[in-house]
Amino acid sequence: GENVEQHPSTLSVQEGDSAVIKCTYSDSASNYFPWYKQELGKRPQLIIDIRSNVGEKKDQRIAVTLNKTAKHFSLHITETQPEDSAVYFCAVGDAGNQFYFGTGTSLTVIP
Amino acid sequence: DTEVTQTPKHLVMGMTNKKSLKCEQHMGHRAMYWYKQKAKKPPELMFVYSYEKLSINESVPSRFSPECPNSSLLNLHLHALQPEDSALYLCASSQDLTTDTQYFGPGTRLTVL
Secondary structure: OOOOEEEOOEEEEEOOOOEEEEEEOOOOOOOEEEEEEEOOOOOOEEEEEEEOOOOEEEEOOEEEEEEOOOOEEEEEEOOOOHHHOEEEEEEEEOOOOOEEEOOOEEEEEEO | OOOEEEEOOEEEEOOOOEEEEEEEEOOOOOEEEEEEEOOOOOOEEEEEEEOOEEEEEOOOOOOEEEEEEEOOEEEEEEEOOOHHHOEEEEEEEEOOOOOOOOEEOOOEEEEEO
Protein backbone atom coordinates (compact mmCIF):
# COMPACT_ATOMS: atom_id res chain seq x y z
CA GLY A 1 0.00 0.00 0.00
CA GLU A 2 0.84 3.66 -0.01
CA ASN A 3 3.44 5.08 2.42
CA VAL A 4 2.76 8.69 3.42
CA GLU A 5 5.23 10.71 5.46
CA GLN A 6 4.33 14.09 6.93
CA HIS A 7 6.67 16.71 8.38
CA PRO A 8 7.03 18.42 10.73
CA SER A 9 5.09 16.69 13.49
CA THR A 10 4.82 19.94 15.44
CA LEU A 11 5.06 23.52 14.23
CA SER A 12 4.85 26.79 16.14
CA VAL A 13 4.62 30.11 14.33
CA GLN A 14 3.97 33.69 15.31
CA GLU A 15 0.64 35.13 14.32
CA GLY A 16 0.90 36.62 10.85
CA ASP A 17 3.75 34.37 9.75
CA SER A 18 3.44 31.56 7.22
CA ALA A 19 3.28 27.85 7.93
CA VAL A 20 4.33 25.07 5.57
CA ILE A 21 3.65 21.36 6.01
CA LYS A 22 5.01 18.77 3.62
CA CYS A 23 3.96 15.24 2.73
CA THR A 24 5.67 12.65 0.60
CA TYR A 25 4.14 9.51 -0.84
CA SER A 26 5.36 6.39 -2.56
CA ASP A 27 2.80 5.26 -5.14
CA SER A 28 3.09 7.22 -8.37
CA ALA A 29 -0.43 6.08 -9.36
CA SER A 30 -2.00 8.03 -6.49
CA ASN A 31 -4.10 10.84 -7.86
CA TYR A 32 -5.90 12.74 -5.10
CA PHE A 33 -4.33 14.77 -2.30
CA PRO A 34 -6.60 16.35 0.33
CA TRP A 35 -5.67 18.23 3.48
CA TYR A 36 -7.78 17.98 6.62
CA LYS A 37 -7.82 20.21 9.69
CA GLN A 38 -8.85 18.64 12.98
CA GLU A 39 -9.47 20.72 16.06
CA LEU A 40 -9.41 19.05 19.45
CA GLY A 41 -12.43 16.81 19.87
CA LYS A 42 -13.80 17.66 16.43
CA ARG A 43 -14.11 15.88 13.10
CA PRO A 44 -11.47 16.20 10.36
CA GLN A 45 -12.57 19.02 8.06
CA LEU A 46 -11.43 19.22 4.45
CA ILE A 47 -9.66 22.54 3.91
CA ILE A 48 -8.22 22.11 0.45
CA ASP A 49 -7.50 19.35 -2.03
CA ILE A 50 -5.66 18.90 -5.29
CA ARG A 51 -5.83 16.34 -8.05
CA SER A 52 -2.92 14.93 -9.97
CA ASN A 53 -3.51 16.95 -13.12
CA VAL A 54 -2.95 20.26 -11.28
CA GLY A 55 0.27 21.66 -9.81
CA GLU A 56 -1.10 24.29 -7.49
CA LYS A 57 -4.38 25.38 -5.95
CA LYS A 58 -5.17 28.36 -3.76
CA ASP A 59 -8.10 29.31 -1.58
CA GLN A 60 -7.64 32.64 0.20
CA ARG A 61 -4.85 32.12 2.79
CA ILE A 62 -4.43 28.42 2.03
CA ALA A 63 -2.60 26.88 -0.90
CA VAL A 64 -1.46 23.42 -1.86
CA THR A 65 1.35 22.57 -4.28
CA LEU A 66 1.95 19.19 -5.85
CA ASN A 67 5.12 17.83 -7.39
CA LYS A 68 4.17 14.52 -9.00
CA THR A 69 7.67 13.81 -10.23
CA ALA A 70 9.16 14.09 -6.76
CA LYS A 71 6.01 12.64 -5.16
CA HIS A 72 5.46 15.33 -2.60
CA PHE A 73 2.85 17.96 -1.86
CA SER A 74 2.73 20.81 0.59
CA LEU A 75 0.21 22.91 2.48
CA HIS A 76 0.92 26.61 2.76
CA ILE A 77 -0.94 28.84 5.20
CA THR A 78 -0.19 32.54 4.99
CA GLU A 79 -1.00 35.29 7.52
CA THR A 80 -1.65 32.69 10.21
CA GLN A 81 -4.22 33.39 12.89
CA PRO A 82 -4.72 31.77 16.32
CA GLU A 83 -7.79 29.95 14.99
CA ASP A 84 -5.52 28.13 12.54
CA SER A 85 -4.14 26.20 15.53
CA ALA A 86 -5.11 22.55 15.04
CA VAL A 87 -3.78 19.21 13.82
CA TYR A 88 -3.41 19.03 10.05
CA PHE A 89 -3.45 15.71 8.21
CA CYS A 90 -2.49 15.16 4.62
CA ALA A 91 -3.96 12.20 2.80
CA VAL A 92 -3.28 10.40 -0.44
CA GLY A 93 -6.12 8.84 -2.39
CA ASP A 94 -5.69 5.92 -4.73
CA ALA A 95 -7.84 4.88 -7.66
CA GLY A 96 -10.27 3.09 -5.33
CA ASN A 97 -10.64 6.21 -3.17
CA GLN A 98 -8.85 4.53 -0.30
CA PHE A 99 -7.17 7.27 1.73
CA TYR A 100 -3.77 6.91 3.32
CA PHE A 101 -3.25 9.55 5.98
CA GLY A 102 -0.05 11.22 7.06
CA THR A 103 0.86 11.17 10.74
CA GLY A 104 -0.35 14.71 11.37
CA THR A 105 1.16 18.10 12.19
CA SER A 106 0.18 19.94 15.34
CA LEU A 107 0.22 23.63 14.43
CA THR A 108 0.26 26.28 17.13
CA VAL A 109 -0.13 29.94 16.18
CA ILE A 110 1.19 32.18 18.93
CA PRO A 111 -0.69 35.48 19.31
CA ASP B 1 -25.74 19.96 2.60
CA THR B 2 -22.33 18.37 3.21
CA GLU B 3 -23.21 16.85 6.56
CA VAL B 4 -22.64 13.40 7.91
CA THR B 5 -24.27 12.72 11.27
CA GLN B 6 -23.34 10.13 13.86
CA THR B 7 -25.01 8.83 17.00
CA PRO B 8 -24.33 8.55 19.83
CA LYS B 9 -21.71 11.24 20.50
CA HIS B 10 -20.33 9.33 23.46
CA LEU B 11 -20.63 5.68 24.43
CA VAL B 12 -19.35 3.81 27.45
CA MET B 13 -19.69 0.06 27.40
CA GLY B 14 -18.46 -2.98 29.24
CA MET B 15 -16.60 -5.80 27.55
CA THR B 16 -19.69 -8.02 27.55
CA ASN B 17 -22.07 -5.43 26.12
CA LYS B 18 -23.50 -5.24 22.62
CA LYS B 19 -23.97 -1.77 21.17
CA SER B 20 -24.27 -0.11 17.78
CA LEU B 21 -22.93 3.08 16.25
CA LYS B 22 -25.01 4.82 13.61
CA CYS B 23 -24.06 7.05 10.70
CA GLU B 24 -26.33 8.87 8.28
CA GLN B 25 -25.85 11.07 5.22
CA HIS B 26 -28.38 12.61 2.85
CA MET B 27 -26.00 13.82 0.17
CA GLY B 28 -26.75 10.95 -2.19
CA HIS B 29 -23.27 9.57 -1.65
CA ARG B 30 -22.80 5.92 -2.60
CA ALA B 31 -19.59 5.20 -0.67
CA MET B 32 -19.39 5.16 3.10
CA TYR B 33 -16.50 4.47 5.43
CA TRP B 34 -15.74 3.59 9.04
CA TYR B 35 -12.49 4.85 10.58
CA LYS B 36 -10.98 4.41 14.01
CA GLN B 37 -8.89 7.24 15.46
CA LYS B 38 -6.75 7.05 18.58
CA ALA B 39 -5.59 10.21 20.31
CA LYS B 40 -2.95 12.19 18.40
CA LYS B 41 -3.02 9.65 15.53
CA PRO B 42 -4.46 9.77 12.02
CA PRO B 43 -7.73 8.01 11.19
CA GLU B 44 -7.30 4.32 10.38
CA LEU B 45 -9.60 2.83 7.78
CA MET B 46 -11.74 -0.08 8.99
CA PHE B 47 -14.44 -0.70 6.37
CA VAL B 48 -15.62 0.68 3.04
CA TYR B 49 -19.08 0.24 1.57
CA SER B 50 -19.83 1.00 -2.05
CA TYR B 51 -23.41 0.91 -3.30
CA GLU B 52 -24.39 -0.81 -0.03
CA LYS B 53 -21.91 -3.64 -0.52
CA LEU B 54 -18.83 -4.19 1.60
CA SER B 55 -15.87 -3.24 -0.55
CA ILE B 56 -12.95 -3.20 1.87
CA ASN B 57 -12.42 -4.81 5.26
CA GLU B 58 -9.02 -3.82 6.60
CA SER B 59 -8.53 -7.03 8.61
CA VAL B 60 -10.75 -5.74 11.39
CA PRO B 61 -11.52 -8.17 14.26
CA SER B 62 -14.94 -9.82 14.07
CA ARG B 63 -16.06 -8.08 17.26
CA PHE B 64 -16.71 -5.15 14.88
CA SER B 65 -19.52 -5.88 12.45
CA PRO B 66 -20.55 -3.30 9.84
CA GLU B 67 -23.95 -3.08 8.23
CA CYS B 68 -25.32 -0.88 5.47
CA PRO B 69 -29.14 -1.10 5.56
CA ASN B 70 -29.57 1.42 2.74
CA SER B 71 -27.63 4.02 0.81
CA SER B 72 -28.00 6.66 3.55
CA LEU B 73 -27.24 4.59 6.63
CA LEU B 74 -24.19 2.82 7.95
CA ASN B 75 -24.05 0.96 11.25
CA LEU B 76 -21.19 -0.51 13.24
CA HIS B 77 -22.22 -3.27 15.63
CA LEU B 78 -19.96 -3.80 18.60
CA HIS B 79 -19.70 -6.95 20.71
CA ALA B 80 -17.19 -8.20 23.26
CA LEU B 81 -14.87 -5.25 22.80
CA GLN B 82 -11.57 -4.79 24.58
CA PRO B 83 -10.34 -1.70 26.45
CA GLU B 84 -7.85 -1.05 23.63
CA ASP B 85 -10.82 -0.54 21.29
CA SER B 86 -11.53 2.73 23.08
CA ALA B 87 -11.19 5.46 20.44
CA LEU B 88 -13.04 7.98 18.31
CA TYR B 89 -14.99 6.19 15.60
CA LEU B 90 -15.50 8.31 12.52
CA CYS B 91 -17.87 7.74 9.66
CA ALA B 92 -17.26 9.34 6.27
CA SER B 93 -18.95 9.39 2.90
CA SER B 94 -18.04 10.27 -0.66
CA GLN B 95 -19.85 10.46 -3.96
CA ASP B 96 -18.48 7.08 -4.96
CA LEU B 97 -15.24 5.13 -5.04
CA THR B 98 -13.63 7.13 -7.78
CA THR B 99 -11.20 9.72 -6.55
CA ASP B 100 -13.42 11.94 -4.48
CA THR B 101 -13.65 14.03 -1.36
CA GLN B 102 -14.55 12.20 1.83
CA TYR B 103 -16.73 14.11 4.31
CA PHE B 104 -16.44 13.09 7.92
CA GLY B 105 -19.07 12.87 10.62
CA PRO B 106 -18.41 14.23 14.13
CA GLY B 107 -17.53 10.81 15.46
CA THR B 108 -18.55 8.66 18.42
CA ARG B 109 -16.20 8.71 21.40
CA LEU B 110 -16.17 5.11 22.61
CA THR B 111 -14.86 4.02 25.99
CA VAL B 112 -14.65 0.30 26.79
CA LEU B 113 -14.37 -0.51 30.47
